[in-house]
Amino acid sequence: MTDKLPAEYLEFIDKNSKDGFKIYFKIEDWHFWPVSEAVRKTEELIRDNILGKDEFAIADNEDGQYLFYKTNHQPPHNIFMADxxxxxxxxxxxxxxxxxxxxxxxxxxxxxxxxxxxxxxxxIKDHPGSVYWYAFNLMTSPYDDDYSEDLNQYAAELLKEAAEAGHPEAAAELADYYSFQDDIDIEEVIKWRKKSIELGDHDEKYELADFIIDNKPEDITFATSLLEELTQNERFSDRAYLKLSKVYMSEDNGSHNPQKAIDAVNKAIELGNFVAKADLAFYYYNGFGVDKDKKKAMELLIEANKEAKKRMGEEPWNEVIHKLKKEMD
Structure with a gap:
């Protein structure tokens, strides 16, 4: 198993301590294990289906997260995380x-x-990940006392260098930079979101689809294809179905299909998305894709409100429920 590990990792362990050590990185401590313990931990994580057979764990933190290599990857050797x-x-x-x-x-x-x-x-210039983190921390907000457009532009140039050197998060951050300009450069946002996806950050598919829906509706078919892909992603499936429902219910984008909208919102509900339940209530109230039924709408909205309180401590639809009750009395 260890014969597939990158030489840079083995040198890193030798340089610090063969007995294991901790390193503070970004917001937390990571405990790097001795190689022998890493082998044992990896075998346990594979048995527990947290890692795959071609993955090798090297460190953990106090939050039940693990850093690992994909042993079948070619250089550069990226480190990934499992939770x-x-x-x-x-x-x-x-x-x-x-x-x-x-x-x-x-x-x-x-x-x-x-x-x-x-x-x-x-x-740090030759290390895209370090350049990314440096540039990310230089960015200022218009709400900051030290806000500087010039500094932000410099940081964006560094992000571009890191992205072009293969760092996906730098590409995503650069897309964010362009999307927050007063005069949004739509094509630049799309370009760098796509670059991030190309470099492996498939989470960016949701951001890209969302941006296209709002800013480039002529590409709605591409946006829906991204969302359809995300329905197979466990962490995004409920949100992807909910967004698809909104797209298919809209009459403004050329994708109007009420039945698909209802199917999608019900799948989001099945996956535990309480906002989808509120959307379905809206559909029943208005008769969009279903027969108009205010009683059913009320039931769904009350359920969504209860679930929101359980998860978030808030009841976002209290006012709507109150108005609907008065309307039905």
Whole structure:
């Protein structure tokens, strides 16, 4: 099993401690195991169906998450993450990102909107993941006292370099940057969302579909195809079905199909999406795709409200329910 591990990982273990060690990375400590323990842990995780047979765990944290390699991947050797509760959310780093993290944070602390052009980032320049994290932390918000369009533009240039060097999260962040401009560059947003997907971040399919629906309706067929793909993704399936329902129920995008809308919203409900239950209530209230039935609408809305309170501590449809009750009295 260990003969398939990247040399850079084995060197990293030797350099730090063969007995295991902890490294703070981004927001938490990661415990890297000795190689022998990593073998044992990997075998356990494969038995528990948390990892696949071609995956090798190297570290964990206190939140039941594990870092692992895909042993059948060719260089560059990305590190992925598995979560005991949520499967495998998208996560890709290299061992160099861990090695360079302290230096990256040091550079962030030294950089401001006055000196950013003079800061020497040669220590991380060849590591896309580190460049991404540096650029991400330089970005300022219009709500910040130190907001700087020039600094943001510089950070965007670095994100572009990291994305072009193969870092998917840099591509996604660059798409976010373009989407928040006063004059949105639609094609740039789409370009970099697609780039992120191409580089492995399939979670970005939802963001891309959502953006196209709102900003480029002539490509609605492409957007729906992305959502259909996401219905097979456990973490996105309920949201994908809910979004498809809205698309198919709309009369403004050329995809109007009430029966498909009802089928999709019911699948979202089956998957536990309480917002979908509220949408179905709306359909019953108006007779969209189903026979108009205000009583059924009320029942569904009350159920959705109860589920929302259970999960979020809030009852978002109280006012609507109150109005509907008055209307039905």
């Amino acid at each position: 005991e509760s949520f499967g495998k959310p998208f996560f890709t780093f290299s061992i160099h990102d861990f090695e360079k993290f302290e230096k990256t944070i040091e550079l962030v602390s030294q950089t401001n909107n006055q000196n950013y052009k003079s800061i020497d980032i040669s220590a």
